[in-house]
Amino acid sequence: MTDMTSTAAGMTAAATPRLKSWSWTELLFVAPYLLLYVVFLVYPLGLGFIMSFQYFDLFAGQAEFIGLENYQQLFSDRIFQGAVVNTFKFVIFTVPTFVALGLLIALALNRQTWWAATLRTLFFASNVLSVTIVTLIWRAVYLPQKGLLQNFLDVFGIQNIALLQDPNWALQAIAVTTIWWGIGLPMVLFLAALQQIPGEIYEAAELDNASPWQTLWHITIPSIWRTVVLVTIIQIIAQFQVFGQINLMTAGGPNNSTRSMVQFVYEAGFRQWTAGFASAAAQVLFVIMIVAAGLQFWVSRRKQEF
Amino acid sequence: MSGIELTSINKAFGAYEAIANLSLSVSPGEFVVFLGPSGCGKTTLLRMIAGLEPVSAGEISIGDRRVEHLPPGQRGVAMVFQNYALYPHKSVAENMGFGLRNIGVDKATVAAKIQEAARILQLEALLDRKPGQLSGGQRQRVAIGRAIVKSPEVFLFDEPLSNLDAMLRARTRVEIARLHKRLGATMIFVTHDQIEAMTMAEKIVVMSNGKIEQIGAPMEIYRRPSTRFVASFVGVPAMNFLEIGELRSEGDGARITLGGHDIRTAVPTADLSGALTLGVRPEAVRINPQGSIEAKVDVVERLGEKTVLHTQLADGQQLIAEDVGESRVRFGDVVRLEIDPLRTHIFDGKGVGHHPARSQADD
Amino acid sequence: MASKTIARPMSEQILVASVVILAIAWMVPLVWIVGLSFKNSLELVVDPNAVFRFPYTLENYADLMVTSNLGVWLRNTLIVTVTQTVLVVAISCLAGYGFARIDFPGRNLVFILVLMGLAIPQHAVIVPLHKMFNDWQMHNTFQALILPGLAGPFGVFLMTAYFRAIPLEIEEAAKLDNASRFRIFWEITLPLAVPAMATLAIFTFLHSWNDYLWPLISATRPEMYTLTVGLAATQTNIDQSEGLGYLMAQAVFAGLPMLILYIFFQKYVVRAVAGAAIR
Numbered sequence: 001m002t003d004m005t006s007t008a009a010g011m012t013a014a015a016t017p018r019l020k021s022w023s024w025t026e027l028l029f030v031a032p033y034l035l036l037y038v039v040f041l042v043y044p045l046g047l048g049f050i051m052s053f054q055y056f057d058l059f060a061g062q063a064e065f066i067g068l069e070n071y072q073q074l075f076s077d078r079i080f081q082g083a084v085v086n087t088f089k090f091v092i093f094t095v096p097t098f099v100a101l102g103l104l105i106a107l108a109l110n111r112q113t114w115w116a117a118t119l120r121t122l123f124f125a126s127n128v129l130s131v132t133i134v135t136l137i138w139r140a141v142y143l144p145q146k147g148l149l150q151n152f153l154d155v156f157g158i159q160n161i162a163l164l165q166d167p168n169w170a171l172q173a174i175a176v177t178t179i180w181w182g183i184g185l186p187m188v189l190f191l192a193a194l195q196q197i198p199g200e201i202y203e204a205a206e207l208d209n210a211s212p213w214q215t216l217w218h219i220t221i222p223s224i225w226r227t228v229v230l231v232t233i234i235q236i237i238a239q240f241q242v243f244g245q246i247n248l249m250t251a252g253g254p255n256n257s258t259r260s261m262v263q264f265v266y267e268a269g270f271r272q273w274t275a276g277f278a279s280a281a282a283q284v285l286f287v288i289m290i291v292a293a294g295l296q297f298w299v300s301r302r303k304q305e306f
Numbered sequence: 307m308s309g310i311e312l313t314s315i316n317k318a319f320g321a322y323e324a325i326a327n328l329s330l331s332v333s334p335g336e337f338v339v340f341l342g343p344s345g346c347g348k349t350t351l352l353r354m355i356a357g358l359e360p361v362s363a364g365e366i367s368i369g370d371r372r373v374e375h376l377p378p379g380q381r382g383v384a385m386v387f388q389n390y391a392l393y394p395h396k397s398v399a400e401n402m403g404f405g406l407r408n409i410g411v412d413k414a415t416v417a418a419k420i421q422e423a424a425r426i427l428q429l430e431a432l433l434d435r436k437p438g439q440l441s442g443g444q445r446q447r448v449a450i451g452r453a454i455v456k457s458p459e460v461f462l463f464d465e466p467l468s469n470l471d472a473m474l475r476a477r478t479r480v481e482i483a484r485l486h487k488r489l490g491a492t493m494i495f496v497t498h499d500q501i502e503a504m505t506m507a508e509k510i511v512v513m514s515n516g517k518i519e520q521i522g523a524p525m526e527i528y529r530r531p532s533t534r535f536v537a538s539f540v541g542v543p544a545m546n547f548l549e550i551g552e553l554r555s556e557g558d559g560a561r562i563t564l565g566g567h568d569i570r571t572a573v574p575t576a577d578l579s580g581a582l583t584l585g586v587r588p589e590a591v592r593i594n595p596q597g598s599i600e601a602k603v604d605v606v607e608r609l610g611e612k613t614v615l616h617t618q619l620a621d622g623q624q625l626i627a628e629d630v631g632e633s634r635v636r637f638g639d640v641v642r643l644e645i646d647p648l649r650t651h652i653f654d655g656k657g658v659g660h661h662p663a664r665s666q667a668d669d
Numbered sequence: 670m671a672s673k674t675i676a677r678p679m680s681e682q683i684l685v686a687s688v689v690i691l692a693i694a695w696m697v698p699l700v701w702i703v704g705l706s707f708k709n710s711l712e713l714v715v716d717p718n719a720v721f722r723f724p725y726t727l728e729n730y731a732d733l734m735v736t737s738n739l740g741v742w743l744r745n746t747l748i749v750t751v752t753q754t755v756l757v758v759a760i761s762c763l764a765g766y767g768f769a770r771i772d773f774p775g776r777n778l779v780f781i782l783v784l785m786g787l788a789i790p791q792h793a794v795i796v797p798l799h800k801m802f803n804d805w806q807m808h809n810t811f812q813a814l815i816l817p818g819l820a821g822p823f824g825v826f827l828m829t830a831y832f833r834a835i836p837l838e839i840e841e842a843a844k845l846d847n848a849s850r851f852r853i854f855w856e857i858t859l860p861l862a863v864p865a866m867a868t869l870a871i872f873t874f875l876h877s878w879n880d881y882l883w884p885l886i887s888a889t890r891p892e893m894y895t896l897t898v899g900l901a902a903t904q905t906n907i908d909q910s911e912g913l914g915y916l917m918a919q920a921v922f923a924g925l926p927m928l929i930l931y932i933f934f935q936k937y938v939v940r941a942v943a944g945a946a947i948r
Contacts, residue, residue: 018360019357019360019376019377020377021772022771022772023850026773026850027771027773029763029764029767029771030763030764030768030773032760032763032764033760033763033783034764034783036760036816036820037820037822039820040798040819041786041820043797044798044801045789045793045794047797047801048793048794048796048797051796104687104688107684108685108687108688119688119689119692121932122695122696123692124931124939125931126695126699127942128875128927128928128930128938130879130881130900131879131897132900132901132904132923133920133923136702136900136904136916136920137698137702138698140702140705140913140916140917148701180698183695184942185942185943185946188939192943213680234946234947243881243882244881248901248904262792262882265796266886269799270886275796275800278796279797282792282794285793286790286793289788289789356841358841358845378841379844379846379847383845387838387841387842388838389836389838391838391839391841391842392839393839393843394839394861395860404843405845408848408849409847452842452846456846
C-alpha cells in the first residue's frame with residue numbers, strides 16, 4: 001500500500017511540474033548582503049588567521065610562513081602580558097560600576113514624572129557623542145593646573161593633580177570617563193526590565209508588609225536578574241575592546257600602564273607595521289570575544305532560569 | 307462557475323502525513339463546508355486548493371484545468387482569511403483593487419468593480435478608510451469584497467467568522483449564504499463550528515485526522531452520522547453514547563438492555579459486531595411517565611425555548627434529555643424517560659454507525 | 670484616607686537625592702566645556718577660573734569657520750554616514766526579507782552562519798582589512814570608508830526578526846492577488862517594516878558617525894578625515910595647547926548635531942541603541 005502511494009506520487013511529480021516554493025531569481029534578495037559579508041567579514045577573518053602565522057612586510061607585499069613564531073613572541077612579550085592584565089583591570093574597574101550605578105539610576109528614575117524623564121535624557125545623552133568628543137571633554141577635565149578637576153580640588157587645597165600622567169591613576173581616570181560616556185545603556189536596559197515587572201506584585205508585597213529593602217531584594221532584583229546578567233556580559237564584551245579612549249587620552253602610556261589589548265593590536269599593526277604579529281594578538285582577542293559572545297547567546301536564550 | 311476535483315491528494319510534513327489519499331468532488335456552484343476539529347487537515351486542504359501549500363501527491367482540477375502546479379494567482383480562486391489579511395497601509399478601495407491592478411485591468415474597470423462590490427457589501431462610505439479604522443465586521447466585509455471584485459471561479463473561506471462576536475457571526479452567516487445565492491459561485495468554507503456548517507452548507511465534508519469521515523447534506527450528516535466521530539462532533543448538546551449490555555433482535559429492530567432498563571430501537575441487527583454503543587440525540591430523549599428508563603436529574607439548563615436535563619442512570623451512565631421550555635423538572639428529581647426508537651443509532655466496534663431503515667427514519 | 674499620597678519611605682528619598690546629585694555631576698563637564706568654548710583662549714591661560722565670569726565671546730566659533738578643516742571633515746562624515754545608512758537599510762531589508770520569507774534550501778544554515786558574524790569584533794579583522802584595501806590601493810577613498818561597515822550582520826538580524834513577525838497571511842493574500850514576489854516585498858511587506866527600518870537607520874547613523882578605529886587607519890590624508898579622526902588629530906597636544914577655548918568650540922560644534930538628533934528622536938535612539946546591545 002505504502003509502495004503504491006509513493007510510486008503514484010513519483011509519477012505525478014514527473015508528469016507535471018511541481019508548485020514551486022522559491023525560484024533562483026529570488027536569491028537576489030540575500031545575494032548582495034552575502035557578498036559583502038563574505039568579502040568584508042568572513043574573508044578578512046580567515047586572512048587574519050593565516051597572517052598570524054606569517055612574517056609580513058606590508059610595504060614590500062611579501063609574506064613568509066614562520067609557523068607559531070608570532071605566537072611565541074607574543075606570549076613572551078612583556079608589553080602584551082601587561083596589556084592583557086590592563087584589559088582585565090579595566091573590565092574590573094568599569095563593569096561592576098556600570099551594573100551597580102546603572103541599576104541605581106534606573107531604580108531612582110523609574111517613574112512617570114517630568115524630572116525623571118529629564119534626568120533619563122541627561123544620563124543617556126553622553127552616549128550619542130563620539131569617542132573623540134568625549135576624550136576632548138575629559139582631557140580638558142583632567143588637564144593639569146587648568147582642568148576642571150584641579151579647579152575643583154583647589155577648593156580643598158589639593159595641588160598638582162595630573163591623573164593621566166600618573167601610571168597609578170591613568171587607567172582609573174579613563175574608567176571614569178568611560179562610565180560617564182556609557183552609563184546610559186545599562187540604565188535604559190534596566191529601566192526596560194523594571195517596567196516589565198507587573199505592578200500587582202508590588203501591591204501584593206505591600207499587603208504582605210514588605211519593607212522597601214525586602215521588596216528590592218526579594219522582588220525587584222530577582223525579577224530583573226536576567227537583565228543584570230545580560231548587562232554584565234554586554235559590558236564585559238564592550239569594555240574588553242576598549243581602544244578609543246585609551247588611544248586618545250594616553251596612547252597606552254604612561255609607561256604602558258594603560259595599554260589595552262586592542263591598543264596593542266593597533267600599535268603593533270599600524271605603528272610598528274608588524275602585521276603578522278598584530279594578527280596573532282588579534283586572534284587571541286577574537287577567541288576571548290567568541291567565548292564572551294557565546295556566553296551572551298546562551299544567557300539571552302535561557303529566558304526563565306536566571 | 308467551476309467545479310473542483312481532488313484526486314488521491316497526499317500531504318506530508320516531513321514524516322508526518324497530514325492528509326492521506328483524499329479524493330473529493332465539488333459541483334459547480336455548490337456551497338461546501340469542510341468541518342472538523344483543529345488539526346484535522348481541513349485548512350491544509352483548503353490551502354492546497356488555493357495553491358498556498360504544495361500537494362505531496364495527487365491532482366487538483368478547477369473546472370477542466372489541472373492546477374496543482376500553478377501559483378495561487380493563476381488558479382482563479384479568491385480567499386477570505388481567518389484574520390482577514392487586509393493590507394494595513396492600503397485603503398479599502400486599494401485593498402480591493404490590488405488583485406485586479408496586478409493583472410493589468412484598466413483603471414475604469416477596476417473602479418467600477420470596486421463600486422459594485424462596495425454596493426453589495428454596503429462599504430461605499432468606507433472606501434477611503436484604512437483597515438485600522440474599521441470595526442471587525444467591516445474588515446470582514448472588505449475581505450469578502452476583495453474576493454468578489456476578482457469574480458473568481460471559486461471562493462475559499464478559512465474560518466472567516468471566528469474573530470467575530472456571537473451576534474455578528476450569526477448575521478454574517480446569513481450574509482454569506484445570501485451572497486452565495488446571488489453570485490451562484492462555487493464556495494468552500496472551512497470551519498470547526500458545526501452550527502456554521504449546518505446553517506450554510508449544501509454539502510458538509512466532515513474531516514478527522516486527515517481523512518474524510520463523511521460527505522453529505524447537513525440533515526443527512528445530522529440524522530445518519532456514518533461514524534461515531536461524526537455523531538459526536540455534530541449537534542449541541544452532543545449525542546448521548548451509552549454502552550450496550552445485552553442486545554437481541556425483535557421485529558425489524560434491536561432491543562437493548564441497558565442498566566436494567568429495556569430500550570427499543572429501529573436499528574436492524576444484521577451487521578452489528580464488536581463492542582456496541584447506543585447513540586441517541588438529547589431531543590430524542592423525552593420525559594414520559596410511562597417511559598422505560600428511570601433517571602435522576604443532576605443539572606437543569608434552561609435555554610428558554612427548551613430545557614436540557616442532565617441525568618444519571620442507575621448504573622452511573624450519563625444521559626442528556628430535553629424537555630419543553632416551561633419544564634417543571636428540578637435538580638434532584640427522579641424522572642422517567644423514553645427514547646424514540648426511530649431516532650436511535652448503534653455504533654459498532656469500529657465506530658461505524660448503523661441507523662434505522664431509511665424509509666422509516668426519513669419522513 | 671487622611672492624605673492622598675502615601676508617604677514615600679526615607680530610603681527612596683535618599684536614593685532619589687543621590688541620583689539627582691549624580692546627574693548634576695554628570696552635567697558639569699558639559700556645561701564647563703560649553704563655557705570654555707565661549708572664552709578667549711589667552712584669558713584662560715592666565716586664569717582657568719575665568720570661565721566663571723564675563724566676558725564671553727563668539728571668537729572661537731568664528732575662528733572655527735575660518736581656520737579649521739571642520740567643514741571638510743563634516744562633509745566627509747556626512748557622505749560616509751548617509752551612504753552607509755542608506756545602503757545598510759536597503760541591503761538589510763532585502764536580506765532580511767530573503768531569510769524570513771524565501772524558502773531556499775540551506776536557508777537556516779546560511780542564516781546561522783550570518784548570525785555567528787555578530788560575535789566577530791571589528792578589531793579582530795582590522796589588520797587583514799587594512800591589508801586588503803592596501804592591496805587594492807583604495808585607502809583614502811570613500812569606498813574604503815564605507816564598504817566594511819556594510820558587512821555587519823546586525824541589520825540583517827533585526828530585519829529578519831521583524832519580517833518573521835509580520836503575519837504570513839497578508840503575503841498569502843497578495844499571492845492570491847497575483848502579485849509577484851518583488852511586488853509583495855515592495856508594496857505589501859516593506860511598508861509594514863518602517864519602524865524597524867527607522868531603528869536600524871538611527872543605529873547605523875549613530876554608529877557610523879561615531880566610528881573611530883577604521884577611519885583612523887584608512888583615512889590618513891587630512892582631506893579624507895572624518896570628524897572623529899579630525900578631532901582626534903587636533904587634540905594630540907591639548908596639554909601644551911593654548912587654544913583650549915578653540916578646541917572646546919570644536920567639540921561643541923562636532924557634538925551638537927548628534928545631541929540635537931538625540932533630543933528630537935530620543936525614543937527611537939534609545940530603542941535602537943538598546944536593541945542593538947541586546948540583539
